[in-house]
Amino acid sequence: MSGTLLGLADEYERDACGTWTSQRERWALRESAALFRRMTCNREAADPTRHTLTHGMLIDVTERWCRQHGYRAVIGHGGCAVQRDNEEVIVAKVGETLYWDGHRITVAT
Template structure:
């Protein structure tokens, strides 16, 4: 299903690039953004794990980590994740954040 939504988002991006009318172009971009947000929200719905992909919006890992008591800061190539004085974790594209009920771990791609 997420492949279908990402395909629809890409289709609306292509439509937006060909539109002559600003309102139609904005409508296509907003629809594309909505489809991408739907995919990311679906990925973040699993409380046990979150895989960071190229299509993951920046606020999704931040929100997911906050639900588990961590902070996530977006940087070049990925996220730095930390809780209190614990050693920071670094997660990049393709890595999976896993919650075991006590702590987050990063499973490399």
């Protein structure tokens, strides 16, 4: 993931934990951090041919990427399971990449 937006998101999260901030400021900082994370994940999922699973990836981003190719995805701790119709289940771990070849999804490390 992009270091710039994620770094900013982490900084905002740290600031939100500060004792000098009001509840309203903490809420605004956390909302901004979440927005930066979503922007980063959406940018990474924009490539229709490949999608790399990372720890920082938001769950719905991977689900949406798979759904765009006609697959269902179930996200769990450390990875996901992907399936279309009666095809065999594809299991991908964090760090692996899902590839779309125009007909089906495959996984590679």
